Amino acid sequence: MKKRMVKTMMILLIFMLGALTLTGCGEKAASAEDAYGKLKERGYVIVGLDDTFAPMGFRDENQELVGFDVDLAKAVFERVGLEVKFQPIDWSMKETELNSGNIDLIWNGYTITEERKEKVAFTKPYLENRQVIVVLGDSKINSKKDLEGKKVAVQNGSSSYDAVNKEPDLVASFAGGEPIGFDTNNEAFMDLEAGRSDAVVADEILARYYIQERGIDKYKVLGDDFGREEYGIGLRKKDVELLEKIEGALDDMKKDNTSSQISEKWFGENIVK
Structure with a gap:
């Protein structure tokens, strides 16, 4: 009787461990999904920025967020078909804010470095500095x-x-x-x-x-x-489709001079790469 009970308990334990493993794998697979589909359902994307970084993204005399990167992001996501919302963040915590899901992008004079490439995916550079x-x-x-x-x-x-x-x-x-x-x-x-x-x-x-x-x-x-x-836009590494959409919009904006017009507004000349 005892042997039968022990055998039954072992079978149940193996079953439970297997279920937990499958659940963990499912959660891992879900967490690895590109966010673009969910963003399309939600209807907007959240850009994290330092709201004191003039002229890229900062507050004007009316406390409205303005700047070169603000205008560029609005133009990009108008083409992508998403509303863009800007979220001021502690700049020293930007990668943590991104990878924890509090923001969807880092876009505010964000310099491309090898160290940062280990934490985030970057678009092609769009400005030199x-x-x-x-x-x-x-x-x-x-x-x-x-x-x-x-x-x-x-x-x-x-x-x-x-x-x-x-x-x-x-x-x-x-x-x-x-x-x-x-x-x-x-x-x-x-x-x-x-x-x-x-x-x-x-x-x-x-x-x-x-x-x-x-x-x-x-x-x-x-x-x-x-x-x-060089400046680039930072995304979570899994968000490959979102990155492609952004780069596609930026390429189109170079061809039709939208990005050069935004640059001339803020810098008096076209400095977009």
């Missing part, structure tokens, strides 16, 4: 070497932060032995203006726009920089 060093107009800092012993500000989690830290010997020479991190580029520039920082490293596209708005004579952009880079 470089990491420039900005100081006040009367500063005696004229080169990278002059940053030794100085306070250098960057945005946390940004490509600027990564670019600066690729030169560890130089970083070790900064005051405090590391760059000063801020949640936004605006805060970094305000710290520079207040004289608490000596220099800011930032995306040239943002820096040039910021300088133009605040006064060209107030700042100086050094000839040295921390490298050139």
Whole structure:
């Protein structure tokens, strides 16, 4: 009797383990699905952005989200047939927000790097950029070497932060032995203006726009920089069809000059790749 009960229990246990395994596989398969079909059913896509990153995506005097990437995303998804909603996020947590499903895209001057490619899929690059060093107009800092012993500000989690830290010997020479991190580029520039920082490293596209708005004579952009880079749109790696739809729309917008018109609106010239 006992042997029969033990045998029965073993059969039940094997059955339960098999069911759990099948369930787990089913969940894994479901989680690996491309999101495009669900987005079509839902009717909209959520773009994550840093809403202080002018001129790519930022708030105007009426607190409306505007910018080059905002206009570009709206034009793309009008062609794809989806409404686009913009979700401000903590930029240092952007990949986590994407892969946890809180947003569907990272699109806001998002630099393509090998490290980020491990976490997300990128579209083809659509803009070029470089990491420039900005100081006040009367500063005696004229080169990278002059940053030794100085306070250098960057945005946390940004490509600027990564670019600066690729030169560890130089970083070790900064005051405090590391760059000063801020949640936004605006805060970094305000710290520079207040004289608490000596220099800011930032995306040239943002820096040039910021300088133009605040006064060209107030700042100086050094000839040295921390490298050139390209902007792309970040997606979850499983979202292959969504990526194809976006790239198809971008290609069409180059052909009919929609992207060049948006570029001229924000930069005064066509800088789209």
